[in-house]
Amino acid sequence: MTTVSGAALATMPDVNLPPLTVARMFTSWTLDPAMVLPIIAAGALYLWGVRVLRRRGDTWERSRVVYWFVGLAIIFVATSSALGVYDRVLFSVPAIQHMLLQMIAPVPLVLGAPMRLAMRTLPKRGRALLLAVVHSAPARFLAHPAITFLLFSVSQFVFYYTPLYDWSLTNVWAHDLSHVHFVLAGFLFYWSLLGVDPVPHRPPFVFRFVMVVGLGPVHILLGIPIMMMATLVSDFYVGAGRRSWGPTPLADQQIGGGVLWGFGDVAAAVLVGAFLRQWYRSDEREARRMDRQLDRAHGESATVTPWWLLEEGDKSAELLGPQRDSERTSPRKRSR
Secondary structure, three states, rough: OOEEEEOOOOOEEOOOOOOOHHHHHHOOOOOOOOOHHHHHHHHHHHHHHHHHHHOOOOOOHHHHHHHHHHHHHHHHHHHHHHHHHHHOOOOOOHHHHHHHHHHOOOHHHHHHHHHHHEEEEEOOHHHHHHHHOOOOOHHHOOHHHHHHHHHHHHHHHHHHHEEEEHHHOOHHHHHHHHHHHHHHHHHHHHEEEEEOOOOOOOEEEHHHHHHHHHHHHHHHHHHHHHHHOOOOOOOHHHOOOOOOOOOOOHHHHHHHHHHHHHHHHHHHHHHHHHHHHHHHHHHHHHHHHHHHHHHHHHHHOOOOOHHHHHHHHHHHHHHHOOOOOOHHHHHHHHHH
């Protein structure tokens, strides 16, 4: 039976469930108010901000709206679909949840530029307060890319290699707060990394690229030891009344370790490719900018062939050409 916390209307999924089949992957759903209500509120507030802008005659990119709701949809699927129903039955299920909530969903949320939208819709006092919070000393510390990378990576090890994981399986507050933590840690990391919104720090591109590359080793160190463990991360999966179907708890844990390793590395590889593409585009933009500057400076004037492309005879003519021109146009020569 699903347990409910009356204070916050938070729910814990049941553990006595039928086998997870392909059909149940698409038909099993749960609605945890502690997760669903914040998603609805985030979507409503974002739409309200966009409506305020458009009623004022300003524009807001449709792609930003799409990004925001794609991120919210991923969170909803991770917590309310079969992943949310079976996340206390199989170790591999919360491993998939973790990757979706921390590695995938925050990226489109950051690309939705929620803070930029807030800065354009809030009244003057609200904007001043938001800027004061963003540029305060605690926020500058937490939003530094190096700190966000540590929070992003270290918290994963703390969750799986301490009693926190077992606690999240038995306590409704720890269960929901672990999901919220993954989303917030991922959002803070990508927020400082991508710099779509106004951020306190804008590190060089190379520094940010190194951090993205560093995500690969983090998930290798996280997932492979779990795959190789001979004991269970939590004895919760072998308690009384637990499932009698599917892989053994240890085999399921090895699958979950593979998910943490492989899923994390694939996501990191995609991010590396995106950053390389961004780098290439920035070089192209810089080249076009220099071309425009040269066009403005020289207009349609003829260009001079570089000396290293000239033949030997042409080099002499090219070198003597300016001197001959000066002799023809010199006033002293014309007077004689």
